[in-house]
Amino acid sequence: MVNIALGASLSTVILTVPVMEAISLYTGQPFIMAMTSVQTVMVTITLIVAAINLNDGQTNAIEGMTHFVLFATFVMLTVLGL
The missing domain is CATH 1.20.5 (Single alpha-helices involved in coiled-coils or other helix-helix interfaces)
Structure with a gap:
């Protein structure tokens, strides 16, 4: 159970946020x-x-x-x- 929670939080922090940051930088839109x-x-x-x-x-x-x-x-x- 803990491994699932750690994996979910890790994928959010390590994958989602940087990808959204990169998209915002590429498109010139602010990331709030x-x-x-x-x-x-x-x-x-x-x-x-x-x-x-x-x-x-x-x-x-x-x-x-x-x-x-x-x-x-x-x-x-x-x-x-x-």
Whole structure:
């Protein structure tokens, strides 16, 4: 199950976004990710936490809960319209 989730996210990040970026550069159209500044900060924090958690190659429940809390915060901020 985890392999499927990792494969899906990897294909989105590694394939879709760069292809769309290349198409926008080729056609001269702007490529807008449609994220607010608060959402951009939340994604940046999540990537930093993921890098720290995966640094040693092992994870535990506390590190997983950290990601869950970040996700819940992201959803709550989105519901609030920030």
